[in-house]
Amino acid sequence: MADTLDRPELPDGIVVVVKEECATCHAVGSVLMQLDEAITLTVYTQDDPNFPSGIAAVHDADLAISWHYDIETVPTVIRVVDGVEIERTIGWRRDEWERVTGIAGLGPDLPAMRPGCGSMSVDPDLVDALNVRFGASILASRRIDVAAAEDEMEMMFARGWTDGLPVVPPTEERVMRMLTGTTRAPSDIVATVPPDLVDVTVEKVAIAAVMAGCKPEYLPWVLTAVEAACTNEFNMHGLLATTMPVGPVIICSGPGTRAIGMNSGGNALGQGNRANSTIGRALQLVVRNVGGGRPGEVDRATHGSPGKIGFCFAENDAESPYGTLAGEHGMEPGVDALTVFAGEGTRCVVDQLSRDPESLARSLAASLQALHHPKLILGFDAILVMGPEHARVFAEGGWDRERIVAGISAHLNRPGSELVRGADGMAEGLPAGFGDAPSLPKFRPGGLMLAYAGGGAGLFSEIIGGWANGEIGSAPVTRAVTY
Amino acid sequence: MASTAAPIRTILDPTGERSVAERQRLARPASLSGLTVGLLDISKPRGDVFLNRIEERLVAAGADVKRYRKPTFTKPAPVDLRHQISVECQVVIEALAD
Numbered sequence: 001m002a003d004t005l006d007r008p009e010l011p012d013g014i015v016v017v018v019k020e021e022c023a024t025c026h027a028v029g030s031v032l033m034q035l036d037e038a039i040t041l042t043v044y045t046q047d048d049p050n051f052p053s054g055i056a057a058v059h060d061a062d063l064a065i066s067w068h069y070d071i072e073t074v075p076t077v078i079r080v081v082d083g084v085e086i087e088r089t090i091g092w093r094r095d096e097w098e099r100v101t102g103i104a105g106l107g108p109d110l111p112a113m114r115p116g117c118g119s120m121s122v123d124p125d126l127v128d129a130l131n132v133r134f135g136a137s138i139l140a141s142r143r144i145d146v147a148a149a150e151d152e153m154e155m156m157f158a159r160g161w162t163d164g165l166p167v168v169p170p171t172e173e174r175v176m177r178m179l180t181g182t183t184r185a186p187s188d189i190v191a192t193v194p195p196d197l198v199d200v201t202v203e204k205v206a207i208a209a210v211m212a213g214c215k216p217e218y219l220p221w222v223l224t225a226v227e228a229a230c231t232n233e234f235n236m237h238g239l240l241a242t243t244m245p246v247g248p249v250i251i252c253s254g255p256g257t258r259a260i261g262m263n264s265g266g267n268a269l270g271q272g273n274r275a276n277s278t279i280g281r282a283l284q285l286v287v288r289n290v291g292g293g294r295p296g297e298v299d300r301a302t303h304g305s306p307g308k309i310g311f312c313f314a315e316n317d318a319e320s321p322y323g324t325l326a327g328e329h330g331m332e333p334g335v336d337a338l339t340v341f342a343g344e345g346t347r348c349v350v351d352q353l354s355r356d357p358e359s360l361a362r363s364l365a366a367s368l369q370a371l372h373h374p375k376l377i378l379g380f381d382a383i384l385v386m387g388p389e390h391a392r393v394f395a396e397g398g399w400d401r402e403r404i405v406a407g408i409s410a411h412l413n414r415p416g417s418e419l420v421r422g423a424d425g426m427a428e429g430l431p432a433g434f435g436d437a438p439s440l441p442k443f444r445p446g447g448l449m450l451a452y453a454g455g456g457a458g459l460f461s462e463i464i465g466g467w468a469n470g471e472i473g474s475a476p477v478t479r480a481v482t483y
Numbered sequence: 484m485a486s487t488a489a490p491i492r493t494i495l496d497p498t499g500e501r502s503v504a505e506r507q508r509l510a511r512p513a514s515l516s517g518l519t520v521g522l523l524d525i526s527k528p529r530g531d532v533f534l535n536r537i538e539e540r541l542v543a544a545g546a547d548v549k550r551y552r553k554p555t556f557t558k559p560a561p562v563d564l565r566h567q568i569s570v571e572c573q574v575v576i577e578a579l580a581d
Binding site: 139141142143144145146152156161169170171172175193196198200204207208211232235237238241242285289290291292468471472473474 | 492493494495496497498499500501554555557558559
């Protein structure tokens, strides 16, 4: 049992780490005997304290040496001078061993090289516990002991830490494992989270990611989403405080979406994919638990929307005929990126008959005109999510992104007389002063955006309506994912 | 129940772990006469209608009134505006209207 969890010192000379359950370590037994006679040698054995025979090895019983010195392979040979590692080699390679030890003629009966075996300190069954044992001191969060008779799931509900669904308990093991998903230090400040304006660390984001159900490889996406949402342009405080039913919609693109298994195909905007379901939820748990944004408090939504639990999906950028939303906002193709958009739930546009772009553009425009209210214009953005079947109609007609947006927008102009208060028997509408305007657009420039996702069958598109746009409300924010 | 055998599970606090600073409210003034009252319009529609009427009544009660306006109701008041109000007024009324 180690007296301390601090990094132990290495003795000067040559250090070799081995384990009995490794054929290569057995094979180099005679080499170790050679070295033991020639130089100052310290052998650490990970498993059997009596291995290797004929050598007085030190048992690295708690794997402290192996963990602290990043031993991934046995045997590992390290040359140490004044307590400092000078160089190392792994497995058996005669030339490397001779170079590191400075002794010639090692293992004349052995082949020139033989690969080593995995170190016990990186054994998947052991590594999480070791990371906690030796590494958890880097975690700054308060530890909360759960009483033996207490149900930790219920305890987390009772403390108000959940969004209404169960969360995964953020144990030290799970948080340490989550942190392997980023190169950033746990103490790094990621953003200042509204509404309480609390600086959030990578560690706190990792805790939220654990609770949401993320895997470590999702963490860079969660960190980037937190950064993007906690900007003045995005205005997360306003999203919470508004009575409208909007939350941060996260739209991801780039090869990294496929690497982490995100869904951009059938049911991309629905349930069933772990990355889609948990990345957006992790952001919302940061806002809730770190920022203090909770319904009934700063969150004043009249109805809310299911997306406020978490709304995240990937674009099928590998097959998109018109690029990505991130590209629309200036991101280079092939870059892992995400856009946060202040959006409500989705609204389906059905058009199963249009086979030419002009007809489909008119259909989409008719539905988009109704966004929030047919007579309210310019104040709200929208993202139109097309799947393969609608997008194909435009692609076969030769329409690119700009042409699609322009073609739809051409049918989204209405005279002010139809939009003013009282017109069509509806009190809602524009102030009377707009009545003389011959033509007014539904969307501001850039306010109608395109994304590409969805399954192969279905002549439908989805509209994600926005919230008060631009300076007075929220602007979409696109960020490259930082790993 | 072998409760002594159950391992203690430890979880990490997911909150911002902020210690809440409690600040005492100022005592209510007995009278508004001679005080400067700030009226902060948060830029919601028709907030000015409400504040205009409030201003009439405050002036009648002997108060000086200063008017302020947030750039947008969707964002917190800029820190400079908050500071300006705090040094120019003894009392502030913030209007929320639709």
